[in-house]
Amino acid sequence: MLGNVTLFEFLSIGREVAGHRPWPRFQLDLPCWRAFEDRLSAADWVLLTEWAEPNEVHALFRDDQTGDIAVVSHPCVNHRFVGLGKRRPGAIRLERAIHDLYGLAPQGMADQRAWLDHGRWAVKHPLGSPRTYDGGPHAYRFRTAIGDGLHQIPVGPVHAGIIEPGHFRFHAQGETVVRLEERLGYTHKGIEGLVQGKPIDVAARIVARTSGDSTVAYGIAFARAVEAALGVEAPPRAHYLRALMGELERIANHLGDIGAICNDAAFAIMLSHLGVLREKILRANMACFGHRLIMDRVVPGGVACDLTDEHRTILRKTLYEVGKGFRRAMALYEETPSLLDRTTGTGVVAGSLVHRFGAGGFVGRASSRAHDARKVPGYPPYDDLDFEIPVRAEGDVHSRILIRAAEVHESMKLIEQIMMRLPQGPVTAPLPMRAGEGVGIVEGFRGEIAVWVRVSEAGKVVRCHPHDPSWFQWPLLEAAIEGNIVADFPLCNKSFNCSYSGHDL
Amino acid sequence: MIPPISHLFARHLLKGPHTTPAPAPSEDGLAELADEFATQARGRLGRSLAIREVDAGSCNGCELELHAANNPVYDLERFGIKFVASPRHADVLLVTGPVSLNMAEALRRTWEATPAPKWLVALGDCAFDGGCFAGSYAVAGGVSAVLPVDLHIKGCPPTPKDILAGLLALLQHVGGK
Numbered sequence A: 001m002l003g004n005v006t007l008f009e010f011l012s013i014g015r016e017v018a019g020h021r022p023w024p025r026f027q028l029d030l031p032c033w034r035a036f037e038d039r040l041s042a043a044d045w046v047l048l049t050e051w052a053e054p055n056e057v058h059a060l061f062r063d064d065q066t067g068d069i070a071v072v073s074h075p076c077v078n079h080r081f082v083g084l085g086k087r088r089p090g091a092i093r094l095e096r097a098i099h100d101l102y103g104l105a106p107q108g109m110a111d112q113r114a115w116l117d118h119g120r121w122a123v124k125h126p127l128g129s130p131r132t133y134d135g136g137p138h139a140y141r142f143r144t145a146i147g148d149g150l151h152q153i154p155v156g157p158v159h160a161g162i163i164e165p166g167h168f169r170f171h172a173q174g175e176t177v178v179r180l181e182e183r184l185g186y187t188h189k190g191i192e193g194l195v196q197g198k199p200i201d202v203a204a205r206i207v208a209r210t211s212g213d214s215t216v217a218y219g220i221a222f223a224r225a226v227e228a229a230l231g232v233e234a235p236p237r238a239h240y241l242r243a244l245m246g247e248l249e250r251i252a253n254h255l256g257d258i259g260a261i262c263n264d265a266a267f268a269i270m271l272s273h274l275g276v277l278r279e280k281i282l283r284a285n286m287a288c289f290g291h292r293l294i295m296d297r298v299v300p301g302g303v304a305c306d307l308t309d310e311h312r313t314i315l316r317k318t319l320y321e322v323g324k325g326f327r328r329a330m331a332l333y334e335e336t337p338s339l340l341d342r343t344t345g346t347g348v349v350a351g352s353l354v355h356r357f358g359a360g361g362f363v364g365r366a367s368s369r370a371h372d373a374r375k376v377p378g379y380p381p382y383d384d385l386d387f388e389i390p391v392r393a394e395g396d397v398h399s400r401i402l403i404r405a406a407e408v409h410e411s412m413k414l415i416e417q418i419m420m421r422l423p424q425g426p427v428t429a430p431l432p433m434r435a436g437e438g439v440g441i442v443e444g445f446r447g448e449i450a451v452w453v454r455v456s457e458a459g460k461v462v463r464c465h466p467h468d469p470s471w472f473q474w475p476l477l478e479a480a481i482e483g484n485i486v487a488d489f490p491l492c493n494k495s496f497n498c499s500y501s502g503h504d505l
Numbered sequence B: 001m002i003p004p005i006s007h008l009f010a011r012h013l014l015k016g017p018h019t020t021p022a023p024a025p026s027e028d029g030l031a032e033l034a035d036e037f038a039t040q041a042r043g044r045l046g047r048s049l050a051i052r053e054v055d056a057g058s059c060n061g062c063e064l065e066l067h068a069a070n071n072p073v074y075d076l077e078r079f080g081i082k083f084v085a086s087p088r089h090a091d092v093l094l095v096t097g098p099v100s101l102n103m104a105e106a107l108r109r110t111w112e113a114t115p116a117p118k119w120l121v122a123l124g125d126c127a128f129d130g131g132c133f134a135g136s137y138a139v140a141g142g143v144s145a146v147l148p149v150d151l152h153i154k155g156c157p158p159t160p161k162d163i164l165a166g167l168l169a170l171l172q173h174v175g176g177k
């Protein structure tokens, strides 16, 4: 079967599962799954996420040529499956996590080390067939680099600063990093296990806390997945309000990030200046939506807030002030050679790597991968709004800053349009009691967030998998730091600002 | 051309700082903090506290608000409260998140590395009792499931004002005022 086969054409060899919306789900048996894995070496199909159930693995794919999206499922025989990691390196850690949580072993992978399981839980394979475990913590075999004068620097899991925990193992020659290896999983809270059997509203609260900085985006992704599964559509006004909150979240995070990156280049005034602007946004959030980070305002079926004229005035004023202050800050950034000297040419990620891992967000867009879920597959109200996706090709810290800056401006334009076109009407739709499966794909400030959910007729979540864009960005950080000096690691790390919590689940 | 940084400095000189007045120390916090430690520490620390933050598994929402408490608007440092890089330099360990089992040992070791007299503050609903992550196979529970807590600052996440009020209560308690 050679030639240009589309994803849907290929998957027609499998069995389509009924009740999966808005995109289909196909079940492939062993020979078909093998053929699929093989086909991936030639096809332009992007892996969006991979997850599991006790006896089945699922992978979400998008055909970049046609835009088709589908879930590919494979019921595992003997708790084993052919891993996709050889064709899609982004899958390697996902499959290691699947093995830890569900006991399904990916075959054909060189890296068999546990990932999320550090040997500290009382059970093994907690979400598959749990076995009690009392073997003590695992020793992790870091990869080594061998050579004259090489030394190791272990960092973490507790870091110096107010940041999340993770372990970094550097091999350095003098000041130059030869190899960085990450070990994550420290903040694993068992979110997939926690949401099982929970009512939809309780599960929504938990999923919205997968990564606190993206709480609106996770809220929208979960809500869209549930709405798809139940076959309902949120009212138009709710779509607009969700987008409004999502763009405010994006602006607030980008402001914080740019400030923090400059601070790590010892230019603290950017952090203070942008910190004040970020605070203005958070206060406007509080005034308009009743929560500074806008947690729990997106609910399945719609939103749990509304926008009055008074709120509009607050937002307009805030955005005007923030816009002015932000332009000043960026002028300062671009006119400070000592700062640019630190950010330009530092932590370069090759475009080829970004494409291989399917990394999105500012990490992808700074290295020439223009993908944005608001455009493809697109979701309301963005199809009615006018905005651009900034792209650059350099792939260094500087371009990741400039991409964020451009996105702040685009988000401001979006908010103006949203407030102008905000339709009248209700802000929630009732949720029917129905069983189904659904996927929601949403562009968070970090990149593409995908949530898959299966709900039961009783209105409970049977299974759910939230996917953070960081899964495909963390591995690239290891590549970005290679050949840079150790002292530039904080700078590179901040310019990625991957989520530990979102990744560790 | 006048460089942009001069613009910024000039504006700040003319317009004054962004900093808001301090909130009153938290009443709940003051009540919770009545213990025998204070007398030992009084005078030794004066009105200054060094804090080491440990994320024991949070969703990172609490970290965002801790950063905000350090921004020029709330400016925690003006009260003599500052975040330090090492537990060896700290008087207070401030812990966020439910304690994930993967982080429990690192947290315990950080606490052991902090020299006495020392206090432990649990920040956020998760740190109080595990919050919405309580009951998971991977979570030990709130911070008190692992270490003795002196002060809880609740909220999901607590606002910078709550954080300020809680830490001011601690400061007052330590300073013996």
Ligand code: SF4
Pocket (backbone or CB within 6 Å): A209, A212, B057, B058, B059, B060, B061, B062, B096, B097, B098, B123, B124, B125, B126, B127, B131, B155, B156, B157, B158
């Ligand atoms: S208290 Fe809330 S914001 Fe803080 S870590 Fe827990 S869920 Fe996140």
